[in-house]
Amino acid sequence: MTLESSSTTPRVSRRTFLGAAATIATTASAAVVAPAPAVARPPDVTERRRAVVIGSGFGGAIAAMHLGRAGVDTLVLERGIRWPTGPNAETFPRMLSPDQRSAWLQPHPVMTGAPPAVFPPFTGLMERIPGNGMDILCGAGVGGGSLVYHGMTMQPNGENFTKCVSSRIDYEQMESVYYPRVARMLRIATIPDDLLNHPRYSSSRRFVEMADAQGLRTFRVPMPIDWEFARRELRGEMRPSYTTGDVIYGVNNGGKFSVDVTYLAEAEATGKVEVAPLHRVNDVERAPDGTWIVHCDRIGRDGTVLERKRIVSDALFLGAGSPGTTRLLVKARAKNLIPDLPDGVGTGWGNNGDRIFMVTRATDSPGDWQGGPACVGVKDWDNPAGALTIVLGPVPFPLDLHTTSVIGYGVVQGLGAWHYDGFRDDAVLNWNQAYDRGLTEAIRMRIEQIVGAGFGVSAIDVNAFDTNTFHPLGGAPFESVCDTAGRVHGQRGLYVLDGARIPGSTGACNPSMTIAALAEHSMDTLVAHDVGTVF
Template structure:
């Protein structure tokens, strides 16, 4: 229940909803163009530093791990607690659960950081409408994002340390199954991992205890890169714990956002109505899609494209557990996920990456191997009036062919390296890489402008239909946002907003 019934009225030239990869890029480029911008983020701000206790760990998982639920949502942990604005929301749909970030910095707070650029061919297979952009992205915006995030692969001295034995084990078995290993670019200051090995810091990187955020710092997430630069201009205000409930178009053709300012327990402290000339939706694929599906179903925005709520995909995600390989995986598994391999020779390209497990049981060695690849955007979102929300439906057959290929390769890895491979998503499919729902070409143009609606933009993963070229999406989302903002600032600034 709200503490007060009054509604606070705010006026803004530009509003950005969400602070992940699309939102961070958008906020910075608007600020550099001189646009005063309000950034709304439902999650809280998390400040880290060496040996901080900002985030919970797997061994002491608590309500900081989950968005306003009374129970654990990852790791198979049977615990309950008082709901809190934790870092991960599990959006449960029909046939698929989408795990999404809820924090200033979006998914960059808890992602491993794998920043992979798809090949030109694989990019075109996933995002055909944007195929002609690839050369520009390759030359300009992928490198821009790489510089902003300080991407670097794991140093060889760390890879050769005892903490990274599991990474070396995975690296050594890949050629035995016909794959060439590579080091994954990551937004990490590796001096922190070195400091953990010398006892300067408590282990975090070197034990892969990073799924809820990195306590030691040194991770170049969006909050400390793009958003920090945006805020330093003095033109950008980031408002945490602000939940956007509805988006409408008023009689004056201005955008109106209905917003709840909440406390960390989810209790509404203030109701706010923001009227804006331009709105940039960057709430992540589920967040952006749910908001627009609601707006269309409730008649809040007339004539929204019929394609809104379509072409959603899971990026082909699958998480496998490699149990008791014959090689020496060590007593701890360093991270983030730093060794991978891509197979583009078959019918469907896919990538395998080893992500260290922070919890080891006595007598059992368990490595995590993640697979993802190119899939069609076969998922749809439909409005549920009882929930006043949109609900995802994912057909279980949509990625069956891809998953059969990944499964065969996983079993080959186990045959070559010993042990057993277990598909942890076999009975409960989930994804950490939601894409689509507001697809490019059908719902937005090449630059993220919602078709038929001036001043409304989608620059996050919601506009990418289903997958990002056998790579995890963050790098491509940011690179596309950089490209789009260059055009929007040049063409729309002073005309549309």
């Protein structure tokens, strides 16, 4: 993919600068002042649709697919661009050399530990949303967060699902129907023996050996990956990406069944669904006649507003992810754009218990260019401190630094809340770091048990220096804001289909599979009961 720079800055010599300054001074003394050029206002456009979906990640894409199959004319609004991949593509930036593709409309990288760089703002892959006590890192682009996640596709057990997600949704039905449906669509598979036994994956093998020695329950993480692509890399047929762990900004070679090439492709194939990239939603509103109005900007790749749009629909599906959906709802309530929104809007937020540790072992080498993605882990779901999952996160270090990353998830209460800031005209997260302090210590203790603690071993809590999460959940939780199908209480035709409705965590698992399975569950209900009646 060729990406055009949004601006250029020519170099100006001192002589040229002084000459230009003299000309300006002479012109001014002659009282000949040219008027400033008029700035054209972007045109206003109104559209009418039967259904609008905001966001193209797991929740939005699955909603769009089911609506399309039901024959509903549907528009999917996505703020980012498409990121097509293929063998030996250079679609995505490398972790250690981030450029403008790495950040959403920021002139610098936004991810923790990224090398410093300066570049023109671009509608890149990852946005950093600052909060009070916690920042959020979330994906941008057609396919949403599925573009930039490792791909850990994990299902919680019934106890953790009921405790963390919802006690009103039948877990047996989720386990027999909806989780398997997601697994089939994403073609999930675990790393095969021949790859795990390859030298590139020595860090993964060593992690499993150390955990097994402690009597812990190890497992291979299900991934939406065609592992033949990793084999092709090792055969020298493609430039390495999987096999060097360089996947955090996306996988250039393809073979990853992200949402854009699965659910969204199925949605567009119905002929009823249009995906509109580079559409940034600012506000949502309920009209007096009960229809829904989306106020959005069609933007250029540098963020320039090209059109201001007012899109009217009979049904509105919010799938912009926990921060995107929550911010829209909190703004709509504060500005009275949607009267009578539930009091629970903005509450029940959590970070899925995320914690990242950098582990260094002076006497044990994980190697350089550690093969990935994060394919092996430990299920510690009987831990007295609450269910934990510990996963090795290989890193693409070109040198053997005796260091790798280890990721922990756990059960955290959804105690964070979002509040409207009128000065910014935006919602802001408030999170007390005491909420997950005990969980963090439990994760640290289990990691140190696995890798060893003492002389020559260190486990550094990365999030203690840069407190953030890749897995935001909550803000429009089940029961207080929406029912089990995602219908917002008291708001006919308004639905939440993403992680905003999960209060805090998904039972010590990466959230993607549960978000997808819940969206499948909801859309079966909505197609059966709301299509043709509500909209």
